[in-house]
Amino acid sequence: xxxxxxxxxxxxxxxxxxxxxxxxxxxxxxxxxxxxDLEEERCAARYMQNIPQPQVEVFRxxxxxxxxxxxxxxxxxxxxxxxxxxxxxxxxxL
Numbered sequence: 001x002x003x004x005x006x007x008x009x010x011x012x013x014x015x016x017x018x019x020x021x022x023x024x025x026x027x028x029x030x031x032x033x034x035x036x037d038l039e040e041e042r043c044a045a046r047y048m049q050n051i052p053q054p055q056v057e058v059f060r061x062x063x064x065x066x067x068x069x070x071x072x073x074x075x076x077x078x079x080x081x082x083x084x085x086x087x088x089x090x091x092x093x094l
Contacts, residue, residue, distance in 0.1 A: 048056060062070075
């Protein structure tokens with residue numbers, strides 16, 4: 001009986017030690033994650049400074065559908081120039 005109690009206490013101490021180690025590792029990982037978040041914010045701020053502000057405001061205030069419509073319109077204009085002869089109102093919005 002005494003041997004069982006000693007074994008049980010040993011296992012509990014081992015589990016407690018493992019739990020403390022995991023908590024230390026979680027603290028280290030959380031700190032690294034915060035540092036990465038700060039670095040990401042710095043990179044995003046630096047990137048935002050390089051973009052012309054009117055362009056930033058257009059995309060900041062637009063929703064996803066407006067963005068997709070503008071991108072598709074731009075790509076169509078750049079890759080498939082239309083002439084009056086091949087204009088088809090049924091495919092205008094594709």
